[in-house]
Amino acid sequence: MELILRGSQTLLRTCSRNIVSNKYKQVRLNSYYSSPTIQNVQINTKYEISRSPDEWKYVERIIPPITVPNFxxxxxxxxxxxxxSGNAKDHPYFIPRTKNHMIPVYLHIQQRGMRRLTVVRxxxxxxxxxxxxxxxxLQPMSKKPIRMQINEFTGGIRINGDxxxxxxxxxxxxxF
Incomplete structure (x- = not known):
């Protein structure tokens, strides 16, 4: 047995079963077998059905829209x-916006922040x-040569750096 002091509560831990005892409850730390099984599950939620359009407008504010509205x-x-703008069609390539009307250029941080990749999708x-x-x-912005990987199959470009x-x-x- 060992005695654990945690704040104002004194806990008692037995080494054989790894049980923490409090004067109000007993919690087993490493086993779910001692957990009580759920029996006779009942939903005790009280609700009221309303068909009033005045009340429904408050519910509609909370429900997210199915599609993103046009800007x-x-x-x-x-x-x-x-x-x-309209002159994006003059180029031999096209980059459509995302569903949220943003340009699909992302920063991926890897290796605990040591490697930064810019991804164009x-x-x-x-x-x-x-x-x-x-x-x-990009070359005038960098002192080193720009390293990039072009993936024609997925339609993406990965560039080393931010x-x-x-x-x-x-x-x-x-x-675009």
Whole structure:
């Protein structure tokens, strides 16, 4: 037996069964066999059915929408969001927005923060031309050569380093 002092409670632990005893309850630390089985399960939730449209509007506010609504066209946005422009179709490649109207460029952090990868997804069309243009755009920002992996099958490009904001800016300027 050993005595454990935890705050204002004094606990007693027996070594053979690994049981913590309190003066109010007994908890077994390493076995679920001693847990009581659930029997005679009853749902004791009290609810009321209402068919009033006035009350239903409060429920509709909580339910998430099935689809993401289209964004409102404005002259000026107060955030960094920019809608796609019409000249995105002039390029031999296309990068559609995500369902939340965002550009699909992500940062993956691996090896406990030591490795950072920028991932561009959902690329359609000439992915090799996009890779060359990204490399010429990013090369002045880096002291080392840009290392990238182009996956034609999945339509994605992985670039070593954190270039997320630069690529998003470049794609927005191109109209995507």
């Amino acid at each position: 409102a066209q404005k002259e000026e946005y107060h955030s960094e969001f920019k809608p796609p 959902k690329i359609q069309g000439d992915i090799w031309l996009l890779g060359k243009e990204l490399e010429t755009f 270039y997320v904001n630069a690529i998003k800016y470049w794609l927005q300027e191109k109209g």
